[in-house]
Amino acid sequence: MSTTVAPPRTAPVYEPPAPPATPAPDFIPGSPPPAPLWADTWRGISKENPVLVQMLGMCPTMAVTNVMANGIAMGLATTFVLVGSGLFVSLFRKYIAHEVRITSYILIIATFVTLADLLLAASFPEISKALGPFIPLIVANCLLLGRAEAFAAKVGPVRALADGLGMGLGFTLSLSAMSAIRELLGRGSLLGFDVMGPHWEPWVFMVLPPGGFFTLGLLLMTVAWVAELRRRRREAVA
Amino acid sequence: MSNLAWIFVSTLVVNNFTLVMFLGLCSFFGVTAKIGTAWRLGLANTFVLIITAFSAWVLNTFVLVRTPYLRTIAFIVVIASAVQIVEMAVKKYFPVLFRQLGIYLPLITTNCAILGLALFQTSRHYTLSEGLVFALGAGFGLTLALSLLASIRERMEVADVPVVARRMGLVLVAASCLSLAFMGFAGMGSQ
Numbered sequence: 296m297s298t299t300v301a302p303p304r305t306a307p308v309y310e311p312p313a314p315p316a317t318p319a320p321d322f323i324p325g326s327p328p329p330a331p332l333w334a335d336t337w338r339g340i341s342k343e344n345p346v347l348v349q350m351l352g353m354c355p356t357m358a359v360t361n362v363m364a365n366g367i368a369m370g371l372a373t374t375f376v377l378v379g380s381g382l383f384v385s386l387f388r389k390y391i392a393h394e395v396r397i398t399s400y401i402l403i404i405a406t407f408v409t410l411a412d413l414l415l416a417a418s419f420p421e422i423s424k425a426l427g428p429f430i431p432l433i434v435a436n437c438l439l440l441g442r443a444e445a446f447a448a449k450v451g452p453v454r455a456l457a458d459g460l461g462m463g464l465g466f467t468l469s470l471s472a473m474s475a476i477r478e479l480l481g482r483g484s485l486l487g488f489d490v491m492g493p494h495w496e497p498w499v500f501m502v503l504p505p506g507g508f509f510t511l512g513l514l515l516m517t518v519a520w521v522a523e524l525r526r527r528r529r530e531a532v533a
Numbered sequence: 534m535s536n537l538a539w540i541f542v543s544t545l546v547v548n549n550f551t552l553v554m555f556l557g558l559c560s561f562f563g564v565t566a567k568i569g570t571a572w573r574l575g576l577a578n579t580f581v582l583i584i585t586a587f588s589a590w591v592l593n594t595f596v597l598v599r600t601p602y603l604r605t606i607a608f609i610v611v612i613a614s615a616v617q618i619v620e621m622a623v624k625k626y627f628p629v630l631f632r633q634l635g636i637y638l639p640l641i642t643t644n645c646a647i648l649g650l651a652l653f654q655t656s657r658h659y660t661l662s663e664g665l666v667f668a669l670g671a672g673f674g675l676t677l678a679l680s681l682l683a684s685i686r687e688r689m690e691v692a693d694v695p696v697v698a699r700r701m702g703l704v705l706v707a708a709s710c711l712s713l714a715f716m717g718f719a720g721m722g723s724q
Contacts (some may be wrong), residue, residue, distance in 0.1 A: 350701060353558035354645045397639075398613055405606040413602065428652040431605045435645040437559050504553050505712040512705030519697040 332457045339461030345438045346469035346511075347518050352438035356470060357507035359429050363486050366474030367467065368422045369429065372411045374463025376433050377442060379407040381459035384447040391448075400443040401434065408433045438462065469514075476510050477501045537666045540659075544670030547721050550646050551678040552712040557646030561679060562704065564637050571683035572676055573630055574637055577619065579672025581641050582650055584615045586668035589651035590661045597655075608651045616641045646675055681711055 345351045355373070360366040383403045384391075391399045412430045416423040423430065433439065442462055447455040478484060481501030483491035500506050550556045557578070565571050588611045597604055620638050624631045631638070641647060650671055654664045685707050694703055 350562065351559075353562065354555050357558065358555035398610075401609055401613060402606065405609050409602060409605050412605065428649060428656060431652055432556075432645050432649055434605055434609050435648045437640075500713075503716060504555065505709045505716060507555065508705050508709035508712055512702050512709060515700070515705060516697045516702035519700060519702060523696055 332454065335454050335457035336461035336464070339458060339463070339465040340468065341465070343462075344465045344469060345462055346466060346473075347514060349438075349441075351441055352436045352466060353511075354432065355429055355436060356473065357504070357511065359426055360470055360474035360507060360510075361477055361481065361502040362425075363471065363474040363478045364422065365425055366470040368415070368419070369426060370463070370467025370470040372415060372426075372430060373433055373436065373438070373466050374460070375411050376404060376407045377439060377463040377466075378456055378459040379410070380404045380439060380443060381447040381455040382452050383407075384443045385450060385452040385455035388448045396448065397440070397444070400440055400448075404439045404443065405434050438466065473507075473510050473514065476514075477506055481506060537663060540663055540666050541670040542721075544667055545674045545677070546715060547718040549674045549678060549715050550649070550671045551675055552708070552715045553719075554649070556649040557644045557675060560637060560640070560644055561682065561708070562701065563640075565679055565683040565686055565704075568680060568683040568687060570633055570637075571679040574634060575672070575676025575679045577623065577630075577634065577638065578641060578644065578646065578675050579669070581612075581615055581619055581647055582668040582672045582675075583665060584619070585612055585647050585651055586654060586664040587661070588612075588615060589654055590659075590664050593655055604652075604655065608648055612647050612651070616647075646671065678711070682708060685711070 339345065343349060346353075346356050352373070355369050359369045380400070380403050384400055387399070387403075408431060411433065412423075415426075415430060442458065446458050450458075475485060478486075479490060480498045481503075483489060483495035483497050498506075501510065544550065548554055551558065551561050560574060560578070564574050589608060592607055592611060597607060616639065619641075620631075623634070623638065650668055654667060659667055682704075686704060689703060689707065698706075
């Protein structure tokens with residue numbers, strides 16, 4: 296006779312089903328973790344640089360970079376428009392109907408471009424005159440519409456600001472680099488100061504339109520070269 | 534009359550919109566992989582340019598005299614509508630071309646050449662006929678530049694180039710050479 300004692304049965308513990316994974320709600324403004332914010336800004340300067348990697352906003356990149364002051368002014372004006380339009384596109388993202396979004400973004404961008412145009416004309420008239428129609432032409436810079444559509448319309452205002460700032464800085468840095476090369480070789484000066492000395496024979500080619508294409512081509516090849524070197528080093532390690 | 538002819542030649546080659554004034558570079562690098570698409574887009578652009586020149590003249594004459602600060606916004610809205618109209622027309626009457634152009638047709642809106650034309654037309658105080666000739670010259674100049682670069686790029690496809698130049702680098706240097714060729718016209722007409 297064997298009495299087997301059945302092990303006490305434990306009542307199955309009721310486990311409430313895990314709440315369905317909600318898709319991350321649209322970013323809540325005001326509480327962005329600091330690291331992604333840095334990443335948002337840094338991306339525009341490095342890995343997704345608008346000029347050197349994405350090749351967006353080519354027209355001002357070439358047209359105004361024959362003198363360094365113009366390049367920097369153009370970069371800063373574009374940064375202003377990027378940050379402003381990014382903020383407003385992000386703020387209004389829930390109220391803009393899908394069908395008319397492109398037109399709405401263009402209108403927001405055009406408003407900030409008009410602001411930048413008037414500000415520049417009021418405070419730096421000679422730079423405004425040198426840049427001429429290229430300040431109003433910021434409206435047609437694909438970079439702005441691209442960022443509005445791809446980023447600002449999908450995140451909260453703080454991240455949109457960080458992204459706009461990063462893209463703007465990346466744009467400004469690329470423009471500064473290009474204009475520094477072109478002014479140094481084409482005029483022998485930097486920001487108007489004579490650098491190369493009196494015996495420097497200026498390469499007029501560099502300040503003319505072909506020099507713009509050429510400098511950007513060289514910069515792109517340099518970027519490709521660095522990427523290639525890195526790839527080879529990674530393969531050598533592995 | 535010679536004034537009109539000069540405006541045409543000047544925008545066609547001497548101040549070519551793409552290669553000398555750097556307007557419309559996105560499509561210049563974006564759609565020039567195939568020559569067939571390149572010249573067709575050039576002609577679509579020409580059409581939009583002519584509509585824009587006319588609309589900009591109407592705006593400048595009747596609306597913007599009172600509100601000059603609305604210039605940029607007014608122009609871009611008119612251009613966006615013009616592109617929309619062209620898109621619908623092309624879709625209805627040339628469905629094959631519509632499919633070939635794809636995304637680049639709506640992207641004409643953010644083509645700086647179009648807005649640039651309206652702005653230059655304003656700053657140079659062109660009359661209606663001068664503006665229309667300006668648009669025609671600009672459009673043909675754009676078509677010329679697009680076709681030239683596309684033909685070069687079709688040849689470069691099969692060339693064996695170093696790794697670092699394989700992507701856009703070499704295309705830009707080729708564009709630089711083209712631009713240099715167009716610089717040969719510089720100074721023409723300034724005697």
